[in-house]
Amino acid sequence: MSWVIAAFAVTGVVLVAYAVRLRMRIAELRSADRQRS
Amino acid sequence: MVSALVTLTVVAAIAWLVWVSLDVASRADTARSVGIAALVVLPIWLVMVIYYAPIEQVQGVVQKIFYVHTPAILPTYLGFILTAVGGIGFLRTRREGWDQLAIAGCEVGVVFCSLMLLVGPIWAKPVWGQWWVWDLRLTSTLILWFIYVAYLMLRGLAFGSDTAKTFSAIYGIAGTAAIPFVYFAVDLAQGSTMHPSNPAREGLPPEMGRTAGVGLIAFLLVFAWLVARRLQLAALEAKAQAARGGDVA
Numbered sequence: 089m090s091w092v093i094a095a096f097a098v099t100g101v102v103l104v105a106y107a108v109r110l111r112m113r114i115a116e117l118r119s120a121d122r123q124r125s
Numbered sequence: 126m127v128s129a130l131v132t133l134t135v136v137a138a139i140a141w142l143v144w145v146s147l148d149v150a151s152r153a154d155t156a157r158s159v160g161i162a163a164l165v166v167l168p169i170w171l172v173m174v175i176y177y178a179p180i181e182q183v184q185g186v187v188q189k190i191f192y193v194h195t196p197a198i199l200p201t202y203l204g205f206i207l208t209a210v211g212g213i214g215f216l217r218t219r220r221e222g223w224d225q226l227a228i229a230g231c232e233v234g235v236v237f238c239s240l241m242l243l244v245g246p247i248w249a250k251p252v253w254g255q256w257w258v259w260d261l262r263l264t265s266t267l268i269l270w271f272i273y274v275a276y277l278m279l280r281g282l283a284f285g286s287d288t289a290k291t292f293s294a295i296y297g298i299a300g301t302a303a304i305p306f307v308y309f310a311v312d313l314a315q316g317s318t319m320h321p322s323n324p325a326r327e328g329l330p331p332e333m334g335r336t337a338g339v340g341l342i343a344f345l346l347v348f349a350w351l352v353a354r355r356l357q358l359a360a361l362e363a364k365a366q367a368a369r370g371g372d373v374a
Contacts, residue, residue: 095190095247099197099240103347106236110354117361124368 127338156353163346200348204234212294
């Protein structure tokens with residue numbers, strides 16, 4: 089069972105980490121864009 | 126029924142992503158509804174994996190890793206196909222949106238390919254007794270991953286250069302030649318590979334097939350949402366780059 093939990097956990101962590109990284113970078117660039125304009 | 130829904134999701138995802146890439150600034154916000162759809166389907170898939178899909182008799186509960194490993198395959202291939210589609214579009218029109226689609230498809234494709242390469246060994250260790258074997262399917266998948274990581278490194282090193290965009294487009298188109306090789310690796314190995322054959326041909330029991338199908342739809346929705354967000358990021362990066370260029374000038 090621990091192998092299954094590990095597989096699902098790895099998938100969840102990778103996808104969530106990537107999504108969070110995208111959102112943070114988008115927020116950062118949007119904020120810089122607003123400051124420019 | 127489920128396989129028809131999977132096909133429909135694939136076609137709709139590609140069409141929608143191409144549509145978004147042609148005007149990212151005003152269309153990227155439609156990603157919100159795709160994200161919500163993913164958040165609805167993902168829990169359904171998890172419940173099906175836990176309660177609906179039967180426990181396989183030979184491998185036992187470890188076989189359930191199949192439901193998280195195989196759905197990553199289609200987004201991987203689709204991401205790399207989008208890289209080629211974006212490359213062809215860019216070479217024909219020189220429009221920035223196509224180039225951004227190529228980068229977004231590649232990066233998200235690499236994320237899903239990495240997942241396949243990470244989750245596969247977690248299944249292999251208890252079933253095969255070892256994390257990795259250098260058979261044709263595993264090795265060709267690793268080579269595929271390297272091909273597209275090299276693409277991303279190339280883009281990272283030469284941001285904004287028109288020559289880099291043209292070269293990347295050609296590289297991205299040529300890279301898709303590796304996809305059929307990976308897909309048919311088990312057949313090409315003619316029995317000398319340890320990796321199971323493609324699930325589509327295995328004739329899974331209905332409960333397993335439906336669970337895998339819903340997993341595919343869930344992963345495709347996550348994939349489409351991530352590509353749309355990555356497109357949005359690429360458009361913002363290009364805008365920031367243009368502003369910096371303007372400041373310098």
